[in-house]
Amino acid sequence: xxxxxxxxxxxxxxxxxxxxxxxxxxxxxMRLRLLQxxxxxxxxxTQLVEATxxxxxxxxxxxxxxxxxxxLRRRKDGMHVFYAIADPMVFELCTLxxxxxxxxxxxxxxxxxx
Amino acid sequence: xxxxxxxxxxxxxxxxxxxxxxxxxxxxxMRLRLLQxxxxxxxxxTQLVEATxxxxxxxxxxxxxxxxxxxLRRRKDGMHVFYAIADPMVFELCTLxxxxxxxxxxxxxxxxxx
DNA sequence: CGACCATATAACTGCATGGTCATACAAGCA
DNA sequence: TGCTTGTATGACCATGCAGTTATATGGTCG
Numbered sequence: 001x002x003x004x005x006x007x008x009x010x011x012x013x014x015x016x017x018x019x020x021x022x023x024x025x026x027x028x029x030m031r032l033r034l035l036q037x038x039x040x041x042x043x044x045x046t047q048l049v050e051a052t053x054x055x056x057x058x059x060x061x062x063x064x065x066x067x068x069x070x071x072l073r074r075r076k077d078g079m080h081v082f083y084a085i086a087d088p089m090v091f092e093l094c095t096l097x098x099x100x101x102x103x104x105x106x107x108x109x110x111x112x113x114x
Numbered sequence: 115x116x117x118x119x120x121x122x123x124x125x126x127x128x129x130x131x132x133x134x135x136x137x138x139x140x141x142x143x144m145r146l147r148l149l150q151x152x153x154x155x156x157x158x159x160t161q162l163v164e165a166t167x168x169x170x171x172x173x174x175x176x177x178x179x180x181x182x183x184x185x186l187r188r189r190k191d192g193m194h195v196f197y198a199i200a201d202p203m204v205f206e207l208c209t210l211x212x213x214x215x216x217x218x219x220x221x222x223x224x225x226x227x228x
Numbered sequence: 229c230g231a232c233c234a235t236a237t238a239a240c241t242g243c244a245t246g247g248t249c250a251t252a253c254a255a256g257c258a
Numbered sequence: 259t260g261c262t263t264g265t266a267t268g269a270c271c272a273t274g275c276a277g278t279t280a281t282a283t284g285g286t287c288g
Contacts, residue, residue, distance in 0.1 A: 027138035093207060175276080
């Protein structure tokens with residue numbers, strides 16, 4: 001079956017909406033902090049509340065969104081609910097952006113220290 | 115000079131804000147359409163208005179945001195202003211997300227056609 | 229100069245959504 | 259059976275921001 005290369009160049013507006021929605025999930029600092037806290041393995045909600053300093057309700061809501069999107073997975077164990085990264089791609093994305101931002105800022109900073 | 119690997123695992127909350135801001139720029143379908151329209155080279159505002167079907171004011175605003183962020187660059191030529199991709203990384207990001215979304219949806223769709 | 233074209237911008241509106249508070253639900257334990 | 263802990267959820271508020279309208283700016287041509 002012929003497999004066209006999937007390039008952003010030819011995507012329907014509807015497809016772009018899905019892509020945008022995905023980016024939107026990553027466009028919130030608190031959610032990035034949650035993902036960061038889950039980088040080394042699964043954590044339960046209480047641990048994530050402590051790690052981020054946010055309220056429990058807020059953490060739960062963000063976790064729910066990330067879970068619905070398939071970025072996280074849930075595992076219930078007795079009274080606790082453990083979340084974990086289901087899609088490591090998010091780290092690839094973050095790393096790409098990070099690296100680029102850092103390079104950009106260093107280039108700009110260099111203008112002050114020639 | 116020792117160069118630590120830049121991993122999302124150890125980023126200050128402030129850094130995460132910058133990363134989130136970057137994602138936020140890509141989290142809008144109209145902006146993705148503009149980037150898409152610029153994929154094959156620079157275009158002026160009028161061309162982008164035609165390509166996207168949006169109003170001129172709206173297009174201008176989005177272009178301004180993308181430009182401020184360093185994702186686009188501007189070139190003024192007489193009466194026209196040409197925009198172009200300044201940071202092709204955006205396409206890497208989109209491709210990553212696209213590919214993943216597609217795989218995800220096809221996997222889900224397969225549940226209906228065994 | 230004045231009439232027009234291309235682009236930017238300011239003011240405004242409506243909607244989406246992040247955060248909070250209170251509460252519901254569920255599981256373990258006395 | 260209550261009591262406590264862990265998690266989810268609904269209601270609410272405030273903010274951000276995409277989109278629109280109208281207008282300003284600036285360049286071209288007559």
